[in-house]
Amino acid sequence: MSGNSIYQPQSAFMRWLERRLPIGALIYSSFVVYPTPRNLNYWWTFGGILSFMLGLQIVTGVVLAMHYTPQVDLAFNSVESIMRDVSFGWLLRYVHANGASMFFLAAYIHTFRGMYYGSYKEPREVLWILGVILLLLMIVAGFMGYVLVWGQMSFWAATVITSLFSAIPVFGESIVTWLWGGYAVGNPTLNRFYSLHYLLPFVIAGVVVLHIWALHIVGQNNPTGVEPKSEKDTVAFTPYATIKDTFVLILFCILFGWLVFYVPNYLIHADNYIPANPAVTPPEIVPEWYYLPFYAILRAIPNKLMGVIALVASIAILAFLPWLDTSPVRSARYRPLYKQFFWVFVIVCIGLGYLGSNPPEGWYVIFARLFTIYYFAYFLVILPVLGLVEKTKPLPNSISESVLGASGLTGARARA
Amino acid sequence: MMLKRSVLALLLAGAFAAPVTPAAAQLAEGATPPQLHWPFAGPFGTYDPGQLQRGLKIYHDVCSNCHSLSLVSFRNLADPGGPGYSAAQAAALAATYKLSPADHFPAPNEAVVSAFPIKPPDMSVLAKARSYRRGFPWFVLDFFTQYQEQGVDYIAALLKGYDKPPAGVTVPPGTFYNKYFPGHNLAMPQPLFPGQVTYDDGAPQTLDQYSQDVAAFLMWAAEPHLDQRKRIGFQVMIYLIVFAGLLYLTKKKIWREAELHP
Numbered sequence: 249m250s251g252n253s254i255y256q257p258q259s260a261f262m263r264w265l266e267r268r269l270p271i272g273a274l275i276y277s278s279f280v281v282y283p284t285p286r287n288l289n290y291w292w293t294f295g296g297i298l299s300f301m302l303g304l305q306i307v308t309g310v311v312l313a314m315h316y317t318p319q320v321d322l323a324f325n326s327v328e329s330i331m332r333d334v335s336f337g338w339l340l341r342y343v344h345a346n347g348a349s350m351f352f353l354a355a356y357i358h359t360f361r362g363m364y365y366g367s368y369k370e371p372r373e374v375l376w377i378l379g380v381i382l383l384l385l386m387i388v389a390g391f392m393g394y395v396l397v398w399g400q401m402s403f404w405a406a407t408v409i410t411s412l413f414s415a416i417p418v419f420g421e422s423i424v425t426w427l428w429g430g431y432a433v434g435n436p437t438l439n440r441f442y443s444l445h446y447l448l449p450f451v452i453a454g455v456v457v458l459h460i461w462a463l464h465i466v467g468q469n470n471p472t473g474v475e476p477k478s479e480k481d482t483v484a485f486t487p488y489a490t491i492k493d494t495f496v497l498i499l500f501c502i503l504f505g506w507l508v509f510y511v512p513n514y515l516i517h518a519d520n521y522i523p524a525n526p527a528v529t530p531p532e533i534v535p536e537w538y539y540l541p542f543y544a545i546l547r548a549i550p551n552k553l554m555g556v557i558a559l560v561a562s563i564a565i566l567a568f569l570p571w572l573d574t575s576p577v578r579s580a581r582y583r584p585l586y587k588q589f590f591w592v593f594v595i596v597c598i599g600l601g602y603l604g605s606n607p608p609e610g611w612y613v614i615f616a617r618l619f620t621i622y623y624f625a626y627f628l629v630i631l632p633v634l635g636l637v638e639k640t641k642p643l644p645n646s647i648s649e650s651v652l653g654a655s656g657l658t659g660a661r662a663r664a
Numbered sequence: 665m666m667l668k669r670s671v672l673a674l675l676l677a678g679a680f681a682a683p684v685t686p687a688a689a690q691l692a693e694g695a696t697p698p699q700l701h702w703p704f705a706g707p708f709g710t711y712d713p714g715q716l717q718r719g720l721k722i723y724h725d726v727c728s729n730c731h732s733l734s735l736v737s738f739r740n741l742a743d744p745g746g747p748g749y750s751a752a753q754a755a756a757l758a759a760t761y762k763l764s765p766a767d768h769f770p771a772p773n774e775a776v777v778s779a780f781p782i783k784p785p786d787m788s789v790l791a792k793a794r795s796y797r798r799g800f801p802w803f804v805l806d807f808f809t810q811y812q813e814q815g816v817d818y819i820a821a822l823l824k825g826y827d828k829p830p831a832g833v834t835v836p837p838g839t840f841y842n843k844y845f846p847g848h849n850l851a852m853p854q855p856l857f858p859g860q861v862t863y864d865d866g867a868p869q870t871l872d873q874y875s876q877d878v879a880a881f882l883m884w885a886a887e888p889h890l891d892q893r894k895r896i897g898f899q900v901m902i903y904l905i906v907f908a909g910l911l912y913l914t915k916k917k918i919w920r921e922a923e924l925h926p
Binding site for chain 2: 286328332338339483487492495499506509510512513516518531
């Protein structure tokens with residue numbers, strides 16, 4: 249590739265700075281010459297998109313916080329005031345509210361991509377676990393942000409979710425009172441949620457640094473799951489990955505823009521435009537779409553404590569994935585059976601989301617239970633057993649062989 | 665392989681087709697409101713100032729007796745993308761209330777409101793706070809067709825939805841049967857009747873026209889920057905699509921070199 253592999257400061261100032269803080273070299277080695285597998289497909293662009301979304305949520309969130317009032321009598325109207333009276337406040341708020349959805353969409357695609365290509369396998373276990381921690385932090389931060397709007401759905405979601413802690417034996421009730429800062433969801437609850445909602449994105453940013461650090465130690469996985477062996481297997485991060493990531497980021501922004509400018513309330517429950525009222529329970533309490541699969545798992549289990557355990561386990565189990573999957577082959581490309589179970593798993597997750605949006609009665613419950621069984625069986629039975637019995641396809645010798653054909657360079661010339 | 669296919673088909677069928685809302689839940693939900701034509705629908709939709717002015721008149725003459733509009737200021741009546749009044753006209757309306765233009769629409773008559781068992785809701789965000797269940801697959805298609813008018817369709821339908829209860833259905837005292845209201849027993853008596861409000865622009869003084877005009881006015885009250893949002897949205901979309909095209913071509917050029925000289 250063009251360029252030097254070692255950073256050489258071009259200006260006198262950068263030479264001066266480099267001797268004192270080698271930040272230029274760090275950026276150069278991490279984001280310019282950093283070798284990325286040449287066969288990465290478009291599913292690998294979501295890491296960059298997630299970084300962008302985190303930055304966007306922080307920027308819009310900080311400005312929104314300048315106009316928001318975390319007080320039970322004023323919160324709802326302060327959000328409405330942002331929508332009406334603040335210059336482009338409607339844009340800030342719709343970008344932030346729908347940004348959460350786009351953030352989760354990207355995070356879920358990123359996670360499914362990791363699962364499909366076995367990106368969690370040795371030596372990327374810590375990288376993967378940091379990702380699961382990020383997902384968990386996002387779930388908590390997103391929930392708290394939703395409560396700040398202080399509409400009916402905000403209030404009742406806060407009540408339902410915090411009440412889950414009451415399922416804990418002996419200490420449950422005390423923990424819930426402690427979380428609320430009182431005997432019901434009220435002003436102290438709103439205040440602490442606001443404080444934590446402002447804090448958590450920076451915790452997420454910190455863990456993102458660790459996530460990227462771990463990534464740069466072990467290197468990126470790729471669609472073949474075969475580690476790069478020679479320079480022929482990689483290309484420089486800039487310009488190759490940068491231009492590809494930017495292109496998909498803009499496509500992602502077109503979808504995002506459609507949501508923000510044309511259907512901004514598509515994902516927002518109408519009841520959340522009714523100010524919070526502790527005296528009136530809404531006909532249905534539904535979380536945001538990105539929590540629906542977990543909500544369906546919670547409600548699929550008749551026992552409250554077991555339901556809460558299943559809810560927590562459904563996320564926590566992801567952290568154990570590197571050891572639950574016993575197959576030595578990473579990529580689903582070479583695992584014909586795994587590939588099918590994986591796609592069924594994706595459909596089950598989407599199906600759980602649909603079931604979570606419907607009342608827990610009749611057929612909905614039966615399907616929610618079947619899907620919950622599959623969800624956990626996928627991790628606890630299918631993956632451990634499959635690795636031992638599955639007959640995998642032969643792996644290519646190298647990335648360049650899989651991209652350019654067995655004859656390597658000649659193949660590329662022939663095509664050109 | 666065959667088995668896997670059929671398992672997949674079963675899962676799909678189960679998730680998206682088989683579950684039917686039980687009859688009890690169906691009964692509690694109101695009838696599906698018809699979808700009306702709204703000038704502010706779609707990617708190029710804008711409010712019709714004439715319609716908003718008529719809607720304001722209905723709000724002023726009828727709704728405001730019981731319903732507040734606490735988040736809308738008189739000055740908003742002169743904002744761009746609204747009913748199109750001048751600042752002087754907005755001030756003149758405010759003067760009839762003995763308030764300054766910065767003030768909000770006043771709270772309704774407490775003596776009237778206190779007669780109701782339930783406090784009539786504030787109408788500022790009502791058009792976004794009301795909806796109805798769309799169900800699969802409509803809720804998926806709504807994303808693409810940009811159907812965002814569930815609230816106004818519901819409100820317009822509700823205002824016309826008063827009817828005699830079906831045989832065998834008793835309506836509790838103090839409530840009124842409405843086929844679009846979830847549970848059907850609405851505390852609000854029918855508020856609008858044909859010919860009740862005089863229009864000065866020649867628009868028909870029918871219940872259909874009234875209900876649609878006031879619903880449109882409430883949409884503006886709930887989403888006053890809709891015109892600006894859609895206008896900017898179109899510009900953003902054009903920009904992003906052109907930008908994406910250029911990036912794609914640049915990406916192709918850069919990667920072609922990597923493919924030729926690995």
